[in-house]
Amino acid sequence: MLKVISLVVIIAATAVAAFGAFIFSLDAASTARSNEPGEAATPATPDHATAHNTALPLESFAGMAAENAEELAKAHTAYDARMPALQDVDVVKVKMVMKDRTVEIAPGVKYNVWAFDGDSSAPGPIVHVRQGQTVEFTLVNGGSIPHSMDFHAARIAPDKAFTDVKPGESLTFRFKANDPGVFMYHCGTKPALAHIANGMYGAIVVRPPEMPVADNEYVLVASEWYMNGDGITEPASLSMEKARAMMPDWTTFNGYANQYVTHPLTAKPGDTTRFWVVAAGPTLDTNFHVVGTIFDRAWVNGDMKRFQTGVQTVLVPSGGGAVFDVRIDEPGLYPFVSHAFAHVDLGQVGLLKVGNPKGTMTH
Numbered sequence: 001m002l003k004v005i006s007l008v009v010i011i012a013a014t015a016v017a018a019f020g021a022f023i024f025s026l027d028a029a030s031t032a033r034s035n036e037p038g039e040a041a042t043p044a045t046p047d048h049a050t051a052h053n054t055a056l057p058l059e060s061f062a063g064m065a066a067e068n069a070e071e072l073a074k075a076h077t078a079y080d081a082r083m084p085a086l087q088d089v090d091v092v093k094v095k096m097v098m099k100d101r102t103v104e105i106a107p108g109v110k111y112n113v114w115a116f117d118g119d120s121s122a123p124g125p126i127v128h129v130r131q132g133q134t135v136e137f138t139l140v141n142g143g144s145i146p147h148s149m150d151f152h153a154a155r156i157a158p159d160k161a162f163t164d165v166k167p168g169e170s171l172t173f174r175f176k177a178n179d180p181g182v183f184m185y186h187c188g189t190k191p192a193l194a195h196i197a198n199g200m201y202g203a204i205v206v207r208p209p210e211m212p213v214a215d216n217e218y219v220l221v222a223s224e225w226y227m228n229g230d231g232i233t234e235p236a237s238l239s240m241e242k243a244r245a246m247m248p249d250w251t252t253f254n255g256y257a258n259q260y261v262t263h264p265l266t267a268k269p270g271d272t273t274r275f276w277v278v279a280a281g282p283t284l285d286t287n288f289h290v291v292g293t294i295f296d297r298a299w300v301n302g303d304m305k306r307f308q309t310g311v312q313t314v315l316v317p318s319g320g321g322a323v324f325d326v327r328i329d330e331p332g333l334y335p336f337v338s339h340a341f342a343h344v345d346l347g348q349v350g351l352l353k354v355g356n357p358k359g360t361m362t363h
């Protein structure tokens, strides 16, 4: 019994320390992680990692970070989380070209993705349609192995639509987006764990005809990366072993660790800001929470027929989505996080900058 109690005390103390340190790190504005809990929690890693613990804001699970991480984070162009415009057409044509490429997933950390051509490599482009519009989707496989695309927003026979497309070939299918919400799309080619872990995922928003007005709308795709190396000395590829063990090196919103800490999303005081959130995984859920406020509306599990009010944290399951409204009057920096704090420590955190609080970067 004594052991159990002391364990509880240790856990509680660790949680308090972590949370205190987290707030502290936000005071530093550009620092998303504190080193103190990291030192306790980081497993035994090379001396290299220990040497960097006090100097850098970001480290992978293995304690790895680039020398000039802050500079690189600033130089990185953040994934554009703003909701793209609707198209006033009956059939929305969406074309995605799959391509093997090397991208940055954290400051100075390179990873060999199987992902999307164009500006947004992983996640893929945000698709935004009205409920009732038809989506005509074309997959062009510019990669080196078969790929496919599974749209969770579609009611369609998977064996016809979500089939493998060989390299150099393409496939087109149509579906009517009759179900509103925010849905994941992803490559479903076996092993799907590898294809999703390699960056083949994104979000499609199916907007219902009537929703309360929001002043700002952002789309966040939560996901995790599992690497076979540090990605700093040379680009890393997938570690299936880590992916199966669910031990990510980095966790992110929109594919890059902490990118909205360095490049915050913005709102004006009094605005209602809406987050459309998908948890792409491949495996881990996201416990969505905005520090310093409470959700005015939470369309839990993407059920757009009803919303909850006054809730603090909502589970977005891997492969699922949810929509959140917050109205914030007081200027300041409001972190949005997965409140499973291991995720924050590995990069699944960003800032909503309300107004123009002092001590922050301006853009």
Ligand SMILES: [Cu+2]
Residues within 6 Å of the ligand: 114, 146, 147, 148, 187, 188, 189, 195, 200
């Ligand atoms: Cu694939």
